[in-house]
Amino acid sequence: MTATISPPSHIAPHGNSLVNRMVSEADRPALMESVTKTVACGDREACDLELLLVGGFSPLRGFMGEEDYHAVIDTMRTSSGLLFGLPVVFHTDREDIAPGDRLLLTYRGQFLAVMDVASKWLPNKPWEAQQCYGTTSIEHPAVRMISGERGRYYLGGPVHGLSLPHRGFSCQTPTQLRDHLPKGRDVVAFQCRNPIHKAHYALFTGALEAENVTADAVVLVHPTCGPTQGDDIPGEVRVKTYERLAEEVKNPRIHWSYLPYSMHMAGPREALQHMIIRKNYGCTHFIIGRDMAGCKSSITGEDFYGPYDAQDLARTHCHELGMQVVPSLSLVYTDEEGYISADRATEKNLHIKKLSGTRFRRMLRSGETIPEWFAFRSVVEALRSA
Structure with a gap:
């Protein structure tokens, strides 16, 4: 008699525990009665809170306390030794909040969660900026964020979910996405924060042919749709x-979903954070491009990180995470061979076409025809209608 062998399930979540912090309907009245104070969340805090509630930040069960905060800043690990690229904390300016309080966390009038305040402290923000972002310059968007947007105090403690933020689009939870993705197959995650043009499409479909990816693999296009940089296109657009x-290409090997994550533009550390999150969503591989999650000084124009720093850090830790890195090539469009690597185009002395993002946006606004080689018609139409 031949035994039936079931294919392996999805990759184990980070820390081997996929967290779900949503509270049952029966338990909500007692939870609400225990609330001592109410605090409103901003857009960034609502994203972090949602990922805590649904397990995107597994195995965290709430915002990091002071011990974990310092450990992650100094070592990229929690106090228990678990990898984390960036600290996940709540913040406030309120003097009347203290450990032992139960906070009702709201977002645009919606009740999201109750937080048990376990710790409150004065963070050393310059040290946090230097360790996490490699600079204390307010030219870095995350340094501006922690110095100008975050309150004086940080709070840590477990959270209990009441509802998820209402948005103009839905974000699948890790459990929902794992149920949707094929089991026992490689899942290659593609992270982006901008509209997808033809170079991006060539990049992530080409990743399916990488040496460390199996022939039956699929791509998960998983854009971050929370706050990014000030001049980025809004998430709903x-x-x-x-x-x-997705409707235009109808590619069965591409799965689409959206991540309620707020970008820090932290380069290598953020690439590691993205990998951890995508592991929780069921991905086995992660595409890391040149200067991933990087940013430039608006004064000097210089990059804050080296072009391959993110790939190097991810390679250092990918085995511990049980994931594989898929480095992305720098692609260019050539008249002769379409999208190919920049190195190959240079070696063969091919004619390269270029269109800057600034020029593209100017052409969008003026109604000029966008070259077919650069952008998908459906994307151009969606941007112009918005």
Whole structure:
């Protein structure tokens, strides 16, 4: 008699525990009665809170306390030794909040969660900036964020979910996405924060041919749709471009979902954070491009990180995470061979076409025809209609 062998399930979540912090309907009245104070969340805090509630930050069960905060800043590990690229904390300016309080966390009038305040401290923000972002310059968007947007105090403690933020688009939870993705197959995650153009498409479909990816693998296009940089296209507009593109290409090897994550532009550390999150969502591989999650000084124009720093850090820790890194090539469009690597185009002396992001946005606004080689028609239409 031949035994039936079931294919392996999805990759184990970070820390081997996929967290779900949502509270049952029966338990909500007692939880609400125990609330001592109410605090409103901003857009960034609502994203962090949602990922805590649904397990995107597994195995965290709430915002990091002071001990974990310092450990992650100094070592990229929690106090228990678990990898984390960036600390996940709540903040406030309120003097009347203290450990032992139960906070009702709201977002645009919606009740999201109750937080048990376990610790409150004065963070050393310059040290946090230097360790996490490699600079204390307010030219870095995350340094501006922690110095100008975050309150004086940080709070840590477990959270209990009441509801998820209402948005103009839905974000699958790790459990929902794991149920949707094929089991026992490689899942290659592609992270982006901008509309997808043809170079991006060539990049992530080309990743399916990488040496460390199996022949039956699929790609998960998993854009971050929370706050990014100030001049980026808003999340709801970006989602419309992804939806239109998915309908245009109808590629069965591509899965589409959206991540309620707020970008820090922290380069290598953020690439590691992205890997951990995508592991929780069921991904086995992660595409890391040149200067991933990086940013430039608006004064000097210099990059804050080296072009391959993110790839190097991810390679250092990928085995511990049980994931594999798929380095992305720098692609260019050539008249002769379409999208190929920049090195190959140079070696063969091919004619390269270029279109800067600034020029593209100017052409969008003026109604000029966008070259077919650069952008998908559906994406251009979605951007212009928005």
